[in-house]
Amino acid sequence: MSRGESNKGDKASGRQGGTFRKKSYARGNAPIKKNTAPKQVSDPNSIRLNKYVANSGVCSRRDADIYISAGNVTVNGKPVTEMGYKVKLSDEVRFDGQLLNPVKKEYVLLNKPKDFSTTIRDEKGKRHVSGLISSASKSKLLPVDKMDKEDTGLLLFTNDGDLTKRLKSPINGLRKIYHVVLDKDLRNADLVKIQEGVVVDEKVVKVQDISFIDDAPKREVGIEIYSSRNKIVNRLFEQLGYTIARMDRVVYGGLTKKDLPRGHWRYLTEQEVINFKMIK
Structure with a gap:
């Protein structure tokens, strides 16, 4: 075999000057590797730990990641610091020892x-x-x-x-304001009685304010009350001989219409x- 033929044979087999030349995959010539790892099956009953914590109302999801990495969160009694960790709804998740409920508060x-x-x-x-x-x-x-x-x-x-x-x-009552329409005109004397406090079931009902509605018949009043007693506005007027024809709650806590x-x-x-x- 001639020397020229020998060199050709060496080049064809990847050998040059007695050494092997490594193939370059820089241009996308790398062999395709088959992914033999099993695909993760999504469990409909699982949820990311940070979302679980956030849904419980403890903090935001971003802050939950911080607390998780710091070891503040345990799953079934063991601290979990892995980001993206998923838990089942049946798991016991605690934040600083407090049991969490994953249902988002709405x-x-x-x-x-x-x-x-x-x-x-x-x-x-x-x-x-x-x-x-x-x-x-x-x-x-x-x-x-x-x-x-x-x-x-x-x-x-x-x-x-x-x-x-x-x-x-x-304890301190919840502010509620009602627009009340009575079956008849409210007498001034009864309005004063309500302002001073009317006894219903042996307990005085205190109202924050009561007044007639501007440019409306005397049977329409606005009443502000903090009591949480059941149907207390109805019972208050019934005590004085009135029936409520219509009642509209216009303020609840700090909320308005x-x-x-x-x-x-x-x-x-x-x-x-x-x-x-x-x-x-």
């Missing part, structure tokens, strides 16, 4: 129209307020308090059981939620 305000019930739907199929906010959440949201079917106005819905419990019986037409709903803002959670 808060919806409805301007309730007339002829909608706030009690559990019965067999007769009465229209229920839950149908008016059905598109607001996939979670089951319940009204914080009850309103008569004929009553209208502000009604708060949430799945936050702790907040509902506080709002139903706050501004830009919220009858039958429509909106989510509470972050600040509004914070304000409610400060109520004891």
Whole structure:
């Protein structure tokens, strides 16, 4: 074999000058590697740990990552610091020892129209307020308090059981303002009695304010009250011989009907939620 033929053979086999020349894959000539790793099957019952913590209301998802990396979060009794870690809804997750609930807390305000019930739907199929906010959440949201079917106005819905419990019986009361239409004109003497305090079921009902509605008949009044007693406004007027023909709740806590037409709903803002959670 001639020397020229030998060099050709060496080049063809990748050998040059007695050494092997490595092939370059810089131009995309690398062999295709088959991915033999099994694909991770998505579990519909699992959720990222940071989202789990955030949904519980402890903090934002970004802050949750910080707490997780610091070891503040445990899953089934063991600290987890791995980012992107997924947990099952059946797992026990704690933050600084406190058991967490992964259901995201939601808060919806409805301007309730007339002829909608706030009690559990019965067999007769009465229209229920839950149908008016059905598109607001996939979670089951319940009204914080009850309103008569004929009553209208502000009604708060949430799945936050702790907040509902506080709002139903706050120590300092919850501010509510009603526009009340009576079956007859309210006498000035009875208006004064209400201002001074009327006894209902052996307990004085104190109102913050009551006044006639401007440019309206004397049977229309506005009343501000902090009591959480059941149907206390109705019972207050009944004690003085009046029947409420219509009642509209125009203020609930710090919430108003501004830009919220009858039958429509909106989510509470972050600040509004914070304000409610400060109520004891």
